Amino acid sequence: MADVTQLIHDYLRHNKKFPHVFCAGCGHGIVLGSLIRSVHALGLPKDDVVLVAGIGCSGRMAVYVDFNTVHTTHGRALTFATGIKMANPKLKVICVMGDGDALSIGGNHLIHAARRNIGVTALILNNHIYGMTGGQCSSATPQGDISMTTPFGSLEKSFDIMDMCKAAGASYVARGTSFHAIQMDRLISSAIMHPGFSVVEVFSPCPTQYGRKNKFRNAVDMYKWLKSNTVKVETLKDPDQKPADGRIPIGVFRDVEEPGLEERYFELQRKLMGQNR
Amino acid sequence: MAVQRKKRKRRELFALGNEAVAEGALLAGCSFYAGYPITPSTEIMEVMANRLPLIEDGVFIQMEDEIASMGATIGASLAGRKAMTATSGPGFALMQEHIGYACMVEAPLVVVNVMRGGPSTGLPTSPAQADVQMARWGTHGDHPIIVLSASNVQECLEMTVTAFNFAEKYRTPVILLLDEVTAHTREKITVPDPDEVEILSRVEPTVPPEWFKPYADTARGVPAMAPIGSGYRTHVTGLTHDVMGYPTQRPDEVKDAMLRLFRKIDQYYGDIQMSDEYMLDDAEVAVVAYGSVARSAHLAVEQARERGAKAGLLTLKTLFPFPRPAVEKLTHRCHTVVVPEMNMGQMSREVKRVNNGRTKVRTINRVDGQIITPSEILKAIL
């Protein structure tokens, strides 16, 4: 425990912007911890890491951590990240977004970042709700669930982020949960070191806005649910088939080595400039 | 050692206004372009697509829309690049949230808007000057902004260089407003040798990272800017922030931050506002025009003089901050100010504000996708 505290002190802007905004029981803090452990374990210099965040509770993560941090606009974090990565491909660019951020307002940018296979890591903190604005439904709210804007139950299907990102061309696609913190460290580390576009979706409980309105009595209930309602994708006979018992597969859904857009672009540029000499 | 006199390498081109913009950008050191095609601005993007991959570290990327283009442009600017995007009305509308963000985080960059007829998809291939007030007030929130224009192809090149210089000097987005006529006119231009042109770049911090205050007030009001990845780990946010870049709601810090944004532009008003005077010394009727309309006005003034009318022309190159002193001068000397423009009065509104009832303000407005002819202006002068 002492080690963890030490690590946190090395990476957080602890003297600046605390207390933080996250509610007790919120999964977002666990993801932040995992991100810090991953960067630390990989031995990346803080100066080389850029954390680009959208707007939402998840977006607030950027202010706390001592990397280069950019808190952007709602839904557009990936567009800023694309500019930063193309401007300086040496940087490790990590984008943190909520489900509203990444899928609703920013859905178009997500599929295009995947299509380009830009060398950016997208962390999608899926709490199935708009946390910061007070619990309205997002495009990841499960059908039938209650939110401030779906008081009679949501009629719309939610996106499956894994399917969508695979289909759009992301070369690393994985899902974890805030309950499975050790697995999450692995997923995030691999994603950061992955050359092309990498997506890690994390089920991150929002007890305040989502849990309360749906079947959960408290935060502990939500974590217990994550434990018993998920299944490691490796253990499935057919990873492309959704388990019949309704459990949600977690783990790595795709991992193919493909150069990122920036690699391909600068390769082309070297060729063109060679010819021009 | 004898000083080697370098031979100036000027180039002559027969170029479109849009091509001249791209030339100007490259001359100014632009090494990043992100955009989305839209008539009548597309040639800017096409030239950049051809040229940037051929220069060291030059980056060109076609994004999925204008929101993304502007996001990427800001990202590149934060990472230390001189960055530009170009668009037309509908795309400019989509960019507004991010233009505000760029103002707030003080990201130097250039946005070119080649105006077309509107509202909405309007008249995609017809000239208009209908985005003047959008360029000034399109974003949410209160902030100053620099808006420039050009009335011929050579000026397209020169004003693009100026736009980059202002962006870097004042750490702000700069908008270059062109109309379709200027953008699609082909004229002979001279691209100067890079050594002949003054090119400014943002000031980077010299203090050690632990001492660096990324939004510190300075005498100029413009803080030093550290590119992402240079060892100065800072927080950039669209939220109102303190001098360290962290969000704040403390009224004194909010006020300081907001007032500095205004002050850094206001106090350099004299440097920023640019206009050309033609035959104004003894003028009794002054035409105030910008963009391609200024060329019609130029001919109209010549014709008026031939007929003995004491007419003159003020061509606005800076639209905002509005060149008040230049216009105010006219309102003391002339009995009439004529403002021709391809909209229903977006700039004459500013002229009337400054005029304060001292002279007649005669407006000529066209919103039918047609240019304003010299004879229309001549009629208003006589």
Ligand SMILES: Cc1ncc(C[n+]2csc(CCOP(=O)(O)OP(=O)(O)O)c2C)c(N)n1
């Ligand atoms: C253009 C725009 N539209 C709407 C908002 C308001 N808004 C702020 S956060 C948010 C949703 C946040 O939800 P999510 O992205 O899922 O993140 P969470 O707070 O749940 O972590 C919205 C709609 C905004 N800031 N900007």
Ligand code: SF4
């Ligand atoms: S509202 Fe929800 S997402 Fe936001 S901090 Fe609280 S628990 Fe977390």
